[in-house]
Amino acid sequence: MVSADRHPPPRFNATRYCLGVNAEARSEKTALILVGADDAVESLTFAEADRAVRGIAAGLLARGLRRGDRVMIRMGNETDYVLVYFAALAAGLVALPSSPQLTPAEAAFLMENSGAAAVAVGGGCVIEPADLGDRILLDGAAIAAMKAGDPIPDYADTAADDPATLVYTSGTTSRPKGVLHAHRTIYGRRPMLDHWLGLSEADTMLHAGTMNWTYTLGVGITDPWSVGATAVLYNGPRDPVVWPRLIARHRATIFAAVPSLYRQILKYGDPAAFDLSSLRHGCTAGEALPGDVLDAWTQATGKPLYEALGMSEISTYVSTGPTIPQRRGSPGKPQPGRHVAILPVAGPPEPLPPGETGLLAVHRSEPGLMLGYWNRPDEEAQVMRGDWFAGGDLACLDAEGYLWFEGRNDDLMNAMGYRVSPNEVEGALIAHPSVAEAGVAELPVRADVSVICGFVVLQPGAEPDADALIAWCAERLAAYKRPREIRFLDALPRTANGKVQRKRLAAAAGARST
Known part of the structure; x- marks a missing residue:
């Protein structure tokens, strides 16, 4: 088990911690295995x-x-x-x-x-x-x-509080915001090693994500290296069939992915056809884990699947895992050693008792918490409530410490695990000459899957052409930010003050045939 020390020494370099010691x-x-097309392998000790x-x-x-x-x-x-x-x-x-x-x-x-x-x-x-x-x-x-x-x-010779990583995530404006992390952030991940990942030197971690994502950089590389384990990543065609084969070939003991990929593996990958005896459990984050995916994975593989909740500003800090039993519908408990509370949406930042809904918050003493937003002091002021960071999630903690989501206090969308600002997508749509107004929100396409949808009011005389608008966005936005659907409206639903009511967009589109 990893030491329970919460804070790194004052002089701390994250690369020395992850690599120099090993x-x-x-x-x-073997530190890293990179599997490419046709199973070509590149490795480094x-x-x-x-x-x-x-x-x-x-x-x-x-x-x-x-x-x-x-x-x-x-x-x-x-x-x-x-x-x-x-x-x-x-x-x-x-x-x-x-x-x-x-x-x-x-x-x-x-x-x-x-x-x-x-x-x-x-x-x-x-x-x-x-x-x-x-x-x-x-x-x-x-x-x-x-x-x-x-x-x-x-x-x-860096200090633990010296800047180390700048990651960009969607904010409440039309442009992404930079989240600045210190060297200490990597040390601050230690509670998840025992309580979510169950990770040790003997493990081989296979991660299904791309390296730019903090989920992959953290869980796929940084965490294994921090304990001397082997990291396996993939750079070939994105086919769900490949993952059970990679687990079997490289004797992976832990597999990490988003819930939607687990669903695809179960549908197309035939995990029962491969020797998964090396696998101890799967880990998942980035999206809520649907109960049917959990049940189907457990039945098909006989292996547990542990969920975690995190965000760019603090990483994963709530989870199930080897020490935290699963509870259906909950992402788990704050990991031991974490300082997490539920705060009132308004008023003094005094933690609420169990069972009451408010803003999910993390104390500023957490070593994994960001240094701040890059050149965005106004947004920092919005998320800091006294000594607490509150990112906008509404939740409650029950009497046993399990977290239950009640939605978000803002309109940020979740697209395949990425947080996407509707403002950014709306900015791309509104720039099209045929578009008079645009609103963007998640659109449910089945029980547990939503896609980004653009809701568009056209300029007078313009013809509705959803494919053209999607192609327009494809030239201006990363693939995960692009709308997958377009709905045309006569008018966007607005409040009395003129603010677009994004939560009503899907209902407004359903009331009008497209």
Whole structure:
């Protein structure tokens, strides 16, 4: 079991914690396996990963980057993504993971907003020269040369509170906001190792996500490395059939994915046809776990499936797991050692008693809590209630400590585990010349699945063309942000003050034939 110490030492470097210790204690153990198309395998030992990371770190510093400079990573699921990420932290820089699905315009916004000093790019990811400006561009050849160069002799002597990672998530405006995390955040993940993942040095973790996602970077790589376990990631065609085969081939002991992928595996992947005897349990986050998926997975595999709740600002802090029994309909309990409460929606931030609904909140003393929003002091003020961070979820804790959701206090959507701002999608739709007004909300398509839907009022004389609007958004938004459905309305439902009532959009569309 991992030590219960909640806080790291004052001087703490996250890469030393995840990689440097392993390079000394278990240098020849496999740290990372990356499976590609046709089952091609690339692997690194802890010693090889450590050497490559320190080489890249030296190369970054040799190019004039200074403590705290941001390094944006624009790659797919590539080994270099992991190495550049940890190299930035090793050098005392700030890593900015980004999605390969971003359009060039979205990538340009992140570069500009973050003030990135360098951008590392991988295959298929585009950076427009005009957007790059005087930033340092690090392509595959440059990264390879840095890996082969002289390494830094030691990791940067960073404080636990020094900035380490900047991740962008949807906010309440039309542009994503940066969430800035310190080196201590990685140490702050320790409660989930025992109480959700059940993770130890003996494990092999297979994660189904892409590296830019904090779920994948955290659970798929950082957490296994923090205990000396092996991480397995996949970079081939996204076919649900592949996952049981990968579990069997690589003798994965833990598998992590979103609930919707578990459903696809059960429908198309035929897990009973593979030897899953190595698997101890599955883990899931990013979306609520439907009861029928839990039942079907358990019946098909004989393995438990543990759920967790988290967010970009604090990671996963509520879960079921080896020490927290499942309770149908609840994502679990706050992990032991966490400081979680339910606060009144209005009034003094005094924790409510069990059974009362309010804002789900985490105390600012949590080492995993963000440093703050990047250049968004106004939004920080909105989420801090005294000594508590409250992200907008409405919930209650029952007498036994289990969490029960009651919805959100805002309109953020959940698309395949990503939080998406309706403002951002609405901004893309309203820019189309045929669109007079637009509202965006989740649209249920079956009992446990919703998609992003655009509700559109057309300009006079314009013809309804849903496919054209979806294609328009595809040129301007990452795939996970794009509307999957378009509904045409005569008018958007609004309050007396003129505010669009997003929660009424689906009902308004249902009242009008399209």
